[in-house]
Amino acid sequence: MTVIIPGSQRALKVTGPGQFQVSSANAIPTVADDEVLVKVVAVAINPIDGKSAELSPTTGATSGCDFAGSVAQLGSNITKSLKLGDRVCACIFGNNPERLDNGAFSEFVAVPADLVLKIPDSMSYQTAATLGVAVATVGMALYYSLKLPSPLSLKNESRYFLVYGASTAMGTMAIQMAVMSGFSPIAICSPRNYDLVKSLGAVATFDYHSPSxxxxxxDFTNDTLVYALDCIADTSSMTICYKAIGSAGGHYLSLDPFPIRCHTRRSIKPNWISTLTMFNQAVNWQIGYRKEAKPKDRAFGHEWFKTAQELLDNGHVKPHPFKEMIGGLDGIVDGITQVRKSEVSATKLVYTI
Structure with a gap:
């Protein structure tokens, strides 16, 4: 199979704080030895797309993390069994100060071959575009940071696992993985999303609006809760998680830098993760979000995506609900704005490129 790669591409570029513009005649990313070049078919919006451009914009960088498409070029030293034309999905480091030409919101994207998932034949590109960031992030959170039993282990822990922001894409993935690791997930979200989280395995639901x-x-967990995953990471969410964790203490993990003033209990170990460290590149964003390159995170990603592929192949992963939007690359800015204004709930916005 031969894939024709053009000399240039259209891409959504960061032009200033919270500002974007579709640009033509951009370079196609150069493919490293361990990477594949993917012709993008569909992309999905994550909160980090707008947040990173607002807090730490890199003028000229390509935006976007989540994508699905077909393999257009193979690096010379890839370790995963892939061929031209294979349907894949993944996530990538968008708004990358060190690699301006590479981001999901474009026509072509380069990604490490071992950090892609082959899309099942029964799944559309649009559905698959919702998976990359959630699979990578929840893997890092549950199995690298918190060191829960593998979702392939079939263990029954008979313990609770709290997910704040349970109806987000990260939350719904975390619920599923926690169940497969033998835990009983407790979901904190809006009551309108209770049915969604219960359908994925949540054993109890609580309204974050409630003062108590x-x-x-x-009380529900009888003072036994040890693990809390906070997908929101603000003052209110961290306070609720700290009140929920049992008197013996435990682990609080957020997906953004947490407000340090809310660390009010010495018996609780707080931490936060950035999925971008899975690429073993320094995250040279503004202070607060900055991370050094972490080879161990990269090594974890290599193994985790083998596990994730097995789960996906066996039908154990249910993608997050999504809404297919119109406008392609030109419509993405409106979607980013909707997400930043919290106008989207329990749904990912997906665009066909």
Missing amino acids: CGSEIH
Whole structure:
């Protein structure tokens, strides 16, 4: 099979704080030895797309993390069994100060071959575009940071696992993985999304609007809760999680830098992760989000995506609900704005390129 790669491409570029513009005649990313070049078919918006451009914009960088498409070029030293034309999905480091030409919101993207998932024949590109960031992030959170049993282990822990922001794409993936690791997930979200999280395995749901939310969870779990994953990471969410964790203490993990003033219990170990460290590149964003290159995170990603591929192949991963939008690359800015204004709930916005 021969894939014709053009000399240039259209891409959504960061032009200033929270500002974007579709640009033509951009370079196609150069493919490293361990990478594949993917012709993008569909992309999905994540909160980080708008947040990173607002807090740490890199003028000229390509935006976007989540994508699905077909393999257009193979690096010379890839370790995963892939061929031209294979349907794949993944996530990539968008708004990357060190690689301006590479981001999901474009026509072609380069990604490490071992960090892609082959899309099942029964799944559309649009559905698959919702998976990359969630699979990578939840893998890092549950199995690298918190060191839960593998979702392939079939263990029954008979313990609770709290997910704040449970109806987000990260939250719904975390619920599924926690169930497969033998835990009983407790979901904190809006009541309108209770049915969604329960359908994925949540054993109990709580409304974050309730002034007694944390105390209610503490009572429900009989003072035994050890693990809390915070997909929101603000003052309110961290406070609720800390109230919910049992008196013996435990682990609080957020997906963004957490407000340090809310670390009010010495018996709880707080931490936050950035999925971008899975690429073993320094995250040279503004202070607060900056991370050094981490080879161990890259090594974890290599193994985790083998596990994730097996789960996907066996039908154990249910993608997040999504809404297919119109406008292609030209429509993405409106979608980013909707997400930043919290006008989107329990749904990912997906665009066909």
